[in-house]
Amino acid sequence: MQNWLTLLATASALLVGSPCLAHPQRLTATILSRQGDVRQSYDYVIVGGGTAGLTVADRLTEDGKTTVLVIEHGPLSDSSDISTIDGGFFGMGSPFFYNIDSVPQVHLNNRTTPVRIGDVVGGGSAVNAMMTIRGTVEDYDRWGSFFGGKNPAWTFKGLLPYFKRAVNFVPPAVAVTDASKITYDTSYWGNSSRVYAGWPSWQYPGTTAQLNAFKSFPGIEFPTDSGAGETGVYWYPTFMDPVTVTRSYAKTGHYGGINRSNYHLITESKVTKILLCGTTATGVSFTAVNGSSNVTVVKADKEVILSAGGIHSPQLLQLSGIGPRKILAAANITTRVDLPGVGQNFQDHPMLYATWTYKNFSIHPSPEDRYTNATFAAWADTAFAVNKTGPLAIATGNAGAWLPFSVVSPRAAALSAALQSQNHTSVLPPDTHHSVAAGYAAQMASLATALLSTKTSFYNMALTGGETNGLIVNLHPLSRGTVNIDPVDPHGKEPVVDYRALSNPLDVSVISDIYRFARRYHTENPLTAAWGAVEELPGANVTTDEQWREYIAEAISPSLFHPAGTCAMLPRELGGVVDEELRVYGVGRLRVVDASVFPTLPGANTCQTVYAVAEKAAEMIRAGGSGGSGEREKEGVCEGGE
Template sequence: MPVKYRGCVQRMSPLPANDWSSTTGGGISGLVLASRLTENPGVQVLVIEAGSNHVEDPRVKVPALYEASKGTELDWGFESESQIRKYMPSCLEAQLKGRRINYAQGRALGGSSAISAHVFVPPSRIVIDSWEFLKNTGWNWKTLEPYYAKVCSNPAHQPQLKEHLGIEWDVKERHGSIQTSYASGIQDPVSKAWVETFKNLGLNMAQDPFSGLPTGAFASLSSIDPATKERSYATTAYYTPVAHRQNLRILPNCDVQRILLERTDDGFRATGVQYLSKEEALTVKARREVILGAGSLQSPKLLELSGIGSANLLQAHGIEVKIDNPFVGENLQDHFVCGIGFEVQDHIPTLDGLRQWENTSRPTGPLTSVGVASYAYLPMMETVSGNGKISLDEIIDGDEPNNGAAPLRKIYRELVDNNLKSKDKASGAFLAVAAQNVVPIDPDFKGSPKGPVAGKFVTLGTMLSQPLSRGSVHILSPDPNAKPSIDPKFLSHPLDLEILARHVSYLPSIAEAEPFKSSILKSGGRRRDPKSLFKTLDDAKNYLRTSGISMWHPTSTCSMLPRDKGGAVNERLLVYGTSNLRIVNASIMPLMPISNIQSRVYAVAERAADIIKADNGLNN
């Protein structure tokens, strides 16, 4: 059957041996599923990946060079819509002054795990249990916790390292696929000062962060192999060890264009995938299932191109409506982050003066670290009384910024009540980065630097753990090669601005506390950006609007929820209206994690593999 592509008629033909059981993207989820499903020699898995295998690329291997992949062929190079729309009359001041937000997303085998900052932080039991509260049977902490033992390993905890990092608990052993380490080790004075400072403040982590109840400060694990000092990611951990399997095949440099659907008596069945290879449009047939692992920004795009989504949107683009579901592409959640750079003493190791890697055999010294070694999950450090009083009830009861948030109003309210008003539950994630962070500046403030400045800095940052703002991702064209419209609607819910402004206002208090102040900061040192010397809460809010950015944690655009509550997939990860099309990636999370999403995506994929095996009778 011919298909028209870029004005030309191209040949469509099946891939040889077209009896593949599953077809997936080659990111974290795709490679986890490929590895686990092909443990059964009777199952054939084909992975279609838009990028290449960069397992030997220094930009991927060397931890400190991860920034070098941004804006290259390893990065999809997405950008958000202008963040200036007037979503609610009550929060016109909450817009980001028309800025477009960059979204770095991995275009390589391994997906974003090939270009991320290696941060491997723990989950929250409260958030995961809320997934089951939202009518997703079996998606709770008790069920998901064991999968972390399959996902990652524990680094060795020598007594000297435990003392340096303030580890005072017995760590549960894990022997999983991703190799983790405390990359900065005992050579890093920032991580030691960070833990000791929070201990003095009564905010240290009192138990294993991976217990599911993390509140307080802790040394962050990194997905960096402690033996090789190189990136440990989906490709090296899940694909390379099984690449020899005859029932596993990777198609690199191929762009999936749409999913092929066949009408049945009770809905639709996915029969295969159309993809582009060397300018030629081809198809592959799937005997068992099609599994979509294209991430939160492209999974809704592929559903819509295939005829699954809002009927009004699809009809506007001339796409045949097969399954009308207006929630596809809605409920986009992301962590909005903002930081302040503080000048540090000359002997403090930072990445500010990092030189190009010269040793082509193995990274050493600062090249083995990304500078992110210190995290904290904290409650609001300012009470909702006195001069800073805000009426949480009044704000949360106001009109929601878009329809995507409405079905989850009850759980949002519960999270606000339980988290924001509690002294022992986290509403914000805090981190220290041993480098200056060059971020957007206020064009009306002339004193802000537009690029790196001389000196050595540590950036203290914070992100809102459970934002109430909800965005969307949708197609702008029926052309499969067109980028989707990404509109996170950052700070469109007024409560987000109120809470995050208070969190960012607390950052100087961390920097000025002991021993961080005397052992890390330079006496009389500068702030990297004078704009961060805000005096009022309004100053902090304006700083957020001009200097806040995405943490690149998009989730929830194909949410696992009841269909009438905003869902795109059910608890078996099947797309509503289909019998064998599943989605496995961060897009299915109905509520996003409280911090970086990498470890959660691996765990979700591991559990999804068991679900798929069970549904297909492959457990024996």
């Protein structure tokens, strides 16, 4: 057993060697408290003050001249539920979420599931687990491939400059690096952003041991840096300010500390419609969330930028008459642009709780010691209060495995062949538009190839460093859902969210094979066998395909709170909603910038990718002027009285 008192004594001095970061004076952009304070027009109106919206607003207003209004549904909050590092999920129990449930999931025994999306300035970055992870090279190259691979902008190489611009990487202290054997490569990171990727000044020693246990499996790589776009097992940083040891997110990085009269934010306001003159966006209308009947109209002289996220961006497009004609007609909304892909192609990362408990885990201190060892618990509290170090400085763990399916499963070839030969239309809703079906078929062809590749991760497993481990995450689900307006009350109700979980039956095969690998890691691995793993969930008796199917249907959540894909960046003939410049097809002066534009999910938590997409979008917007393919009405009255 290690002498953990010695480790703690060493950790108490780690902050001395940490980098010193200069923080700007804590100012803010202009916060508007009343609808009446909003100007009649701005250069850009951004719908949504979340991860993407605030990033774009910050970048567009850097010149001090370009005027931007951000309209956010949620409040501006400095709650400790958001800022506190310990656990990373404090925000999950907070009031900073929309109150939305999915429809009953047919393949999950008709269970519903909460649709967890942030309702606060900062959006998802304010309430997520702070895991600073990006996908693989193949994940982002896949995006570009849907356009024939002719545009290198949407590839890993094309996005890397924006990943670097999005996050300020602060290396871990030398003592932590040496003790935990953390590796990193600063060439994959930047140092100019006010959104920080930081490291706790202390780590559980068991995390290193659990990471090393993967070395007994052939074919598993150990990249030197989590940002390299490679599969394997690695350490990754946290969205954390390493000086204050608090959450670093869109509000702190792209709103707080900014003093610009040309950057306006109004909160607790609901955008009701994108205003169109013919098929050109001219502004938006919005009301106060508190139930006021007053409707405010604000014009966008250059563009409207929709950054309301994977759930609300498609809803607002449909409410504005941009979307599938059949859905709009059912809701008695006039179709302005028939765009079948809006609200389709909905994706999220399914997760399945699976638990192994190590009865003989002898590497201490461990996370469990905080609750069973009074001396350690007291030290943990004191270490953080005095020196911002110790266990309370760790958010959800900082190491994990992102493993290619071809390494995980001996059945990879068979599953790839099954996906290639599948009648893809049969697993989509029966009234799916032919363009959306074509886009789905293109995605499945790409993922069938990825199942055989060692360069695409299908399995995410975070390491705890303690006596209890287990979480199954399918990084590339094959099923696709929908997010559509409620035809009964489209303006008054939240959208109808249907994950259509496990609607592609091959998802069950992929998830069960991922689980089989996890079982091998915990119980058949010579490096972990000594820890005496006991499988608590689902239990060692679950072995057949039918037993897996029953367990997964009962236990899986279709969401890791990463909604994406509903305004996909794809060719229009593949069900696309936005082009490679993120401009909405058929509509002038309107773009979407958020996770809804992802054509396929990256094999990672979505936050860092959203930042990168927003950084790239801001550059395209500055370079491209108002752009767009809409047409103005030549006669008659435009919406909003233009």
